[in-house]
């Protein structure tokens with residue numbers, strides 16, 4: 001977020017920049033004027049959402065377009081279950097906008113602080129073997145292109161561009177609105193419990209196939225996996241929500257406050273980390289509850305951390321997990337944050353991490369004040385040996401040469417970028433690394 005003195009930094013404090021100018025366009029016309037004005041001065045221009053990417057994808061060295069004023073519902077098509085939203089709309093605002101029509105988003109990630117355009121642009125995803133990431137819910141997009149013109153992409157106009165544009169990394173234009181295909185509102189029953197890690201790793205593919213949503217967290221230096229299995233229910237099914245007090249204790253005190261304290265202790269005294277992780281694995285996540293979908297899917301992440309996440313073929317997940325476990329066991333690291341394992345359906349989006357393959361995700365985290373470099377580098381090497389694709393919004397070191405090898409449509413995306421943004425009005429150093437000049 002932009003602070004006094006004009007410095008923008010992301011949530012994880014891994015990226016900082018002092019843009020030449022920060023603008024808050026409140027309308028589509030104002031976005032077009034910003035793009036024109038930047039071009040006239042030879043400046044690059046970049047929209048940012050909530051700044052929740054860990055990578056440098058959202059860094060705007062010249063003109064930073066903060067779209068916090070470009071939010072809300074443009075149109076709700078109840079019959080077709082479609083909602084057209086302005087680009088800066090935060091995910092946590094969307095449930096209330098959809099509720100009057102009895103609609104919901106099909107799936108969400110772990111948190112809901114992101115903007116809809118940032119989330120789709122980087123391929124943000126949740127978990128669910130039969131479900132895709134948030135970008136797969138998009139049926140239409142309007143872009144302001146480098147010449148300041150509007151480009152409508154929907155089933156009637158420029159339909160062939162939709163799979164390229166939705167996970168667009170901010171490289172093709174400024175998204176000004178997004179139309180989501182929603183689903184009838186639903187509830188979720190959640191079962192969270194600690195289980196033996198070996199058994200969970202062996203059964204992860206089958207467990208993911210059986211459940212609507214399955215994921216687990218493994219605390220390094222322990223033999224425990226905290227599994228989370230969600231079952232979709234009709235919206236009017238009787239539910240047993242967590243009470244406000246229980247939610248406060250579990251998510252805020254234990255999940256964030258106590259974890260923050262434990263991370264600080266672990267940083268001061270690394271040999272204590274394995275014992276702390278065993279304790280965390282026992283006190284976290286042994287509960288069953290049910291509630292409306294967005295209240296179950298999205299959680300609060302109060303402790304600042306750094307994250308890297310790789311997507312691999314689903315069938316490789318057990319092998320990949322064993323590789324990461326070996327790395328942790330053979331090293332002297334003391335990792336205070338859990339490893340998160342999720343899945344997704346294959347999709348047809350050109351730069352989606354789940355492009356044309358059923359996917360398993362392995363995400364590694366470190367406390368923001370700990371040194372993540374050796375751990376992330378070793379895990380990254382193991383994931384790349386399996387043809388892994390890094391999450392665009394999380395830390396990684398891959399460049400265009402490596403990415404071209406794991407994305408069959410990479411060169412098509414680059415060619416589209418050449419067509420829509422030949423002068424690189426939307427470039428930044430991250431895009432130059434991952435897409436080329």
Ligand SMILES: Cc1cc2nc3c(=O)[nH]c(=O)nc-3n(C[C@H](O)[C@H](O)[C@H](O)COP(=O)(O)OP(=O)(O)OC[C@H]3O[C@@H](n4cnc5c(N)ncnc54)[C@H](O)[C@@H]3O)c2cc1C
Nearest residue numbers: 049050051052053109110114115118121124125170175393
């Ligand atoms: C605590 C935390 C939890 C997270 N959990 C998950 C998770 O569960 N699953 C997951 O997949 N990811 C997760 N992420 C990563 C996060 O979802 C993505 O990085 C996402 O892009 C952040 O959205 P944002 O609005 O903050 O986008 P930003 O980081 O601000 O921007 C991301 C990209 O989108 C572009 N962009 C934004 N708006 C526009 C626009 N209007 N037009 C064109 N381009 C635009 C930016 O230029 C940039 O390239 C998490 C991140 C954090 C910090």
